Amino acid sequence: MPHDRLVAMTGVRGVLRSLAGRRDAAVLERPTQAARREPLALPGRASERRAWADAASGARRPSVALHGVSKTYGNGKRALVDVDLLVPEGDFVFLVGPSGAGKSTLIKLLVRDELPTSGSVFIAGQDLARLKRRHVPRLRRQIGIVFQDFKLLPARTVRENVAFALEVTGTPGRQIRPRVDRLLALVGLSDQASQRPAQLSGGEQQRTAIARAMVHDPRVVIADEPTGNLDPLISWEIIQLLLRINEMGTTVLMATHNAEVVTALRKRVIALEEGRIVRDEVGGYHRDY
Numbered sequence: 001m002p003h004d005r006l007v008a009m010t011g012v013r014g015v016l017r018s019l020a021g022r023r024d025a026a027v028l029e030r031p032t033q034a035a036r037r038e039p040l041a042l043p044g045r046a047s048e049r050r051a052w053a054d055a056a057s058g059a060r061r062p063s064v065a066l067h068g069v070s071k072t073y074g075n076g077k078r079a080l081v082d083v084d085l086l087v088p089e090g091d092f093v094f095l096v097g098p099s100g101a102g103k104s105t106l107i108k109l110l111v112r113d114e115l116p117t118s119g120s121v122f123i124a125g126q127d128l129a130r131l132k133r134r135h136v137p138r139l140r141r142q143i144g145i146v147f148q149d150f151k152l153l154p155a156r157t158v159r160e161n162v163a164f165a166l167e168v169t170g171t172p173g174r175q176i177r178p179r180v181d182r183l184l185a186l187v188g189l190s191d192q193a194s195q196r197p198a199q200l201s202g203g204e205q206q207r208t209a210i211a212r213a214m215v216h217d218p219r220v221v222i223a224d225e226p227t228g229n230l231d232p233l234i235s236w237e238i239i240q241l242l243l244r245i246n247e248m249g250t251t252v253l254m255a256t257h258n259a260e261v262v263t264a265l266r267k268r269v270i271a272l273e274e275g276r277i278v279r280d281e282v283g284g285y286h287r288d289y
């Protein structure tokens with residue numbers, strides 16, 4: 001989508017209008033559904049198998065599954081307490097809650113930055129506790145991760161920041177350029193490809209980070225307050241981009257304090273308070289966290 005159209009569409013109606021008829025507009029080369037299906041690794045415990053079977057009976061497999069997950073940090077802080085959560089493939093889910101509720105902790109468990117104290121965490125059928133350390137990079141390629149503070153390489157251009165994620169995994173050079181070009185078109189940054197992060201606005205930096213998160217065509221995009229450093233207008237652009245990525249088939253899980261966005265979009269909202277899920281329903285932010 002041209003950048004100026006993205007900029008023009010900052011309201012909810014614009015977001016919804018822009019999504020109409022979006023499915024044929026995929027910019028990424030996406031493998032066929034059949035090619036994406038890997039053998040389902042069934043969890044070992046009976047309760048876990050039941051949870052997976054339940055999700056499967058709803059026709060869509062869970063992309064993210066937590067069963068009885070608790071996390072107590074070394075200082076004794078209980079950041080998550082007995083969390084059960086299933087996110088089917090293709091969903092868009094907001095994670096909300098007051099500061100310190102455990103949102104980032106949950107995200108750290110999903111990307112295997114931290115291990116749970118008890119319970120199990122599955123991403124796309126993989127039990128993260130059983131994942132060998134050498135397979136963690138492979139897991140992270142299946143997850144696109146977006147942070148509040150962008151985490152771009154300051155000395156590299158937009159293009160190089162996105163290409164770098166492909167270079168480190170040994171992608172042949174001739175494949176990198178066209179793929180990066182498609183991703184920059186997806187996020188509306190083709191014209192800024194040669195700029196460095198310091199020469200970009202916050203919104204443009206976040207779009208660079210989203211392009212980078214998409215380089216390996218992840219099944220899940222996990223974003224921890226991606227609009228936390230952006231003004232409301234630019235936040236809507238970023239949300240719209242994540243909605244578009246979701247429309248293209250990628251599961252999106254986004255932690256946020258942005259009540260306006262959450263309330264307007266009527267997506268599934270999971271609310272954490274003091275490490276527990278206190279609400280899981282469609283739409284509504286309810287509280288001023």
Ligand SMILES: Nc1ncnc2c1ncn2[C@@H]1O[C@H](COP(=O)(O)OP(=O)(O)OP(=O)(O)O)[C@@H](O)[C@H]1O
Binds near residue numbers: 078099101106
């Ligand atoms: N590495 C750590 N060691 C000890 N305690 C931690 C650590 N990381 C987080 N905590 C604590 O765990 C609790 C949950 O923190 P977390 O960062 O998950 O909250 P959050 O919901 O993401 O909050 P925010 O909205 O402010 O980002 C907090 O009390 C926090 O102080």
Ligand SMILES: [Mg+2]
Binds near residue numbers: 103104105224
């Ligand atoms: Mg946080």
